Amino acid sequence: MIKHENFKLEKLSYIKIGCNVRNFIEVENEKDLLYTMKMKNPKLLGAMSNILFAGDEYDSTFISLRGEFLSIKRINETDVRVGAGVRLFTLLGFLADQGLSGLEEIVGIPGSMGGILFMNAGANGKSISDVLLEFDTVEKKSVNKDECQFSYRHSGIESPIEFMTFRFKKSNFLNVKAKMSEFLKKRNSAQPSDMPSLGCVFKNPSPDNPAWKLIDSVGMRSKCINDLCVSSKHSNFIVNTGKGKAKDFLYLSEEIKKRVKEKYNINLEYEIEILF
Known part of the structure; x- marks a missing residue:
């Protein structure tokens, strides 16, 4: 088990967004995992490729799998x-x-x-x-x-x-x-594979009605707030072109949801996880 203090989530986040956290623990085996799952507010993390760290601070124990789990x-x-x-x-x-x-x-x-x-x-x-x-x-x-x-x-x-x-x-x-x-x-x-992102932001409402088409139709393709942009290549992706912040991501994603709801009465559902 390896414990890290003041760990930067931004370093591992696929979209390069995340605050510093007090407790980040790498576990090597089931014994370690069971022990850490009993700590305060345990949160098991994967590759951090589809989670937006939207909080300014967390009172949680973040857990990463290593050792036998690899x-x-x-x-x-x-x-x-x-x-x-x-x-x-x-x-x-x-x-x-x-x-x-x-x-x-x-x-x-x-x-x-x-x-x-x-x-x-x-x-x-x-x-x-x-x-x-x-x-x-x-x-x-x-x-x-x-x-x-x-x-x-x-x-x-x-x-x-x-x-x-x-x-x-x-x-x-x-x-x-x-x-x-x-x-x-x-x-x-x-897809914008060469840009920091969290993959598809929203689930497709149906196979015949993909989220990207709805997003296009409400004029959100290529829209930016500071360094966060709806991708021009695939509009169900939000990419970080620099030092984007979680609040900018959420502004864009919520604006998308609002416009799609107003035009089609469809409630887009997040495919990513958002941790406040």
Whole structure:
């Protein structure tokens, strides 16, 4: 267990926004995790790729997974056990090397596996739950996929995730890498991957009514408040062009919600987490 005082959340935030916090702890194993979860206001963090730190200060214990939670193990011909702290790009590299197929569609999502499963993240018609077998949480082990109500960007999981097991299809390195390259090229051509952001800000109201089209139609594409801008490349992204602040992000996102509600009577729902 490694404890940090006066830790800058901005350093790890994907959108480069966040205050200094008094308690930031890296845990190496389940014993550490159980101990820290009993501390004052525990908050387990993933890769911090879809969380906006909107507070000026926090009276919380922030927890980051390291050690055994960064493990990946192939347990048979098709199944892989993964720690919740593993980054998606690390898992995808492992799968390519092992010639295992099933997650190429979601390449480029910049999260850790615990957070990706928690929100049932996905892309190109594929969600992480599509390949899930079971998972372990702090409170319960070997939870079968069928015990949860997975849906679009929702898992129903309430307890912190420790490990998960996925089932893939046998393929080969060249085929898996080729598919990943194809989907990554598509992603980078349509999204501002080179700019600090939190990914898609809002969930799509429906497959036929994506959030970006609604945002475009109310004139918010490319709108800026100081250094925070609605992306000109993909209007469901808000990017930080410099030293943007959380208040500027929230001004833009709430203005989007207001305009869409007024024009279409649709309540856009945040896909990101906002921590006040």
